[in-house]
Amino acid sequence: MKITVLGSGGWGTALALLLLENGHEVTLWSYSAEECRHMREHRENPMLAGVPLPERLALTDRLDSVAGSEAVVFATPSFAVRMTAEKVKELLQPGTVLVSVSKGIEKDTSLRLSQVIGQTVGEQCPVVVLSGPSHAEEVGRGIPTGVVSASADQEAARLVQDLFMNERFRVYTSADPVGVETCAALKNVIALCAGVCDGLGYGDNTKAMLMTRGIAEMSRLGVAMGGKAETFAGLAGVGDLIVTCTSMHSRNRRCGILIGQGHPVEQAVKEIGAVVEGYYAAQTARTLAEKAGVEMPITEAAYQVLYHGKDVHSVVGELMARGKKDENGPA
Numbered sequence: 001m002k003i004t005v006l007g008s009g010g011w012g013t014a015l016a017l018l019l020l021e022n023g024h025e026v027t028l029w030s031y032s033a034e035e036c037r038h039m040r041e042h043r044e045n046p047m048l049a050g051v052p053l054p055e056r057l058a059l060t061d062r063l064d065s066v067a068g069s070e071a072v073v074f075a076t077p078s079f080a081v082r083m084t085a086e087k088v089k090e091l092l093q094p095g096t097v098l099v100s101v102s103k104g105i106e107k108d109t110s111l112r113l114s115q116v117i118g119q120t121v122g123e124q125c126p127v128v129v130l131s132g133p134s135h136a137e138e139v140g141r142g143i144p145t146g147v148v149s150a151s152a153d154q155e156a157a158r159l160v161q162d163l164f165m166n167e168r169f170r171v172y173t174s175a176d177p178v179g180v181e182t183c184a185a186l187k188n189v190i191a192l193c194a195g196v197c198d199g200l201g202y203g204d205n206t207k208a209m210l211m212t213r214g215i216a217e218m219s220r221l222g223v224a225m226g227g228k229a230e231t232f233a234g235l236a237g238v239g240d241l242i243v244t245c246t247s248m249h250s251r252n253r254r255c256g257i258l259i260g261q262g263h264p265v266e267q268a269v270k271e272i273g274a275v276v277e278g279y280y281a282a283q284t285a286r287t288l289a290e291k292a293g294v295e296m297p298i299t300e301a302a303y304q305v306l307y308h309g310k311d312v313h314s315v316v317g318e319l320m321a322r323g324k325k326d327e328n329g330p331a
Contacts, residue, residue, distance in 0.1 A: 001070045001071060002024070002027075002070050003024050003027070003069060004026075004027045004029060004066045004069040004073070005019070005026065005027070005029065005072075005075055006066075006074050006075060007030075007031075007075030007076040007077075007102070008028050008030035008031075008035060008036070008039065008045060008075075009076075009136070009274070010048045010137065011075050012075030013045045013051075013053070013140065014048060014051075014136040014137075014139040014140035015075060015101060016057060016073075017051070017053070017054075018139060018169055019073075019163065019164065020057050021166065022163065022166055024163065025058075026057055028057060028058065029060055029061065029062075029065055029066075030059070031076070031080070032061065036060060036061040039053060040059050047136075048136060048137065048140045051140040063087050063088055063091065064091060066091040066092065067091045068093070070096060071097045071163060072092065072097075072098050074098065074101065074113070074117060075102060076102055077104075077277075078102050078103065078275075078277060078280065079107070079275075081113050081116050081117060082106065082116050085116065085117050085120035089121045089122070092124070094124040094125065095124070095125065097125065097128060097156050097159055097160060098121065098126065099127075099128050099129075100113050100117055100127060100128070100129050100181075101129075101130045103184040103185055103277055104185050104188070104277045104281055105185045105280075105284040105288070106284070107280060107284055110284050110287050112177075112178070114127045114128075114129050114177055114181055126151060126155075126156035127153075127156075128149055128150065128151040128157055128159075128160045129148075129149075129150045129177045129180050129181050129184070130147055130149050130171075131147060131148055131180050131184040131236045132146060132147030132148050132236050132239055132240055133145055133146070133235060133240050133242065133244075134240075135243060135247060135250070136249075137249050142168045143168070144168045144169070144170070145168075145169060146170035146172065147170075147172070147235060148172050148180050148234065148236045149161045149173050149174065150174035150175070150176055150177040150181070150236070151175070152175065157173045157174065161173050172235065174231065176231045178222065179223075179227025179228050179232060179237075180227075180236040182218065182221065183222065184240065185277070185284075186218040186221065186222075186281060186285055187218065187237075187240050188244065188277045188278030189214075189278045189281050189299050189302050190214035190218070190241060190244075190245060190298065191241070191244035191245045191250050191253050192253070192256040192276070192282070192302060192306075193210055193214070193302050194207050194245035194246070194253055195252065195253035195258075196256040196259050196312055197210060198253070198256070198260060199258060199259060199262075200261075200312065200316070201260075210245075210298065211242070211245050213298060214241065214298055215233075215238055215241055217295075217297070217331060218232055218237065220295075220296070221288060221292060221294045224292040224293075224294050225292065251272050251275070251277075252277065254272055255276045255279070256268075258271060259312065265279075265309070278302075279306055282302045282303045282306050282307070283303060285299050285303075286300060294331075297322065297331055301315045301316075301318070301319055
């Protein structure tokens with residue numbers, strides 16, 4: 001099958017290599033002509049250092065490569081999804097499967113990214129969400145993992161399952177794109193908070209508590225938005241949360257560590273050198289929580305630190321001093 005991957009970051013590149021390995025004709029598109037030239041000359045992406053790019057992987061900075069593709073993978077940063085979809089919509093043939101692997105929520109509209117793609121392109125193409133515990137650095141090296149292919153169109157979800165699945169990349173299908181995509185966006189906020197805990201010098205107990213209460217508030221919002229509670233206990237929820245909160249591959253965790261160590265937020269975000277999706281998701285998740293009437297104390301605390309400069313020590317103290325609760329009751 002002819003497939004174009006839009007976005008040549010580490011994740012887009014790792015998925016392009018996976019699809020190539022599975023026998024597909026793959027083109028990897030880069031927004032930057034200079035980045036594309038570097039990859040052509042060196043047959044390596046600096047964002048996936050040490051992983052060679054085979055000659056049969058086509059590299060381009062021209063969006064017309066999308067024409068004739070039977071599947072198109074959106075792997076751009078969340079803020080660029082709408083712009084990219086606008087540019088390619090006239091090049092898409094009806095029935096082309098669009099795969100959203102970007103993680104986040106659009107800032108100005110609070111839409112999930114698959115909604116952004118569908119709204120921009122129209123109903124001519126089915127949209128599938130692919131998400132789960134999948135750091136590019138490991139997927140690019142063929143280290144085993146499992147993810148979820150989710151769509152209201154189960155035929156399209158199964159097609160994406162077939163495209164990506166092999167002996168090192170297991171793919172499950174789901175009919176809950178709302179839950180899967182909400183997990184993908186919100187876990188970045190919790191991972192950033194986990195990094196703050198590490199930067200403050202807290203221990204394993206603290207992180208375990210944070211992750212557990214984090215998945216609880218993620219689930220509350222996701223269900224309020226129409227997702228299924230069980231999705232948050234699966235690969236897209238707990239699975240992705242674990243890997244993002246514990247791995248140094250995680251940009252969100254690394255950014256949080258710097259903030260916990262006392263670095264100003266803007267400096268910490270800049271020092272990571274790539275998009276820290278949790279920074280943007282904290283604001284949009286807060287907006288969604290307010291609209292849905294859902295209490296999300298950890299997300300609110302992250303928002304106050306990230307956007308209003310609140311001291312992390314005082315925020316932790318406030319979270320720990322909250323009123324008595326039943327674990328399975330409201331927040």
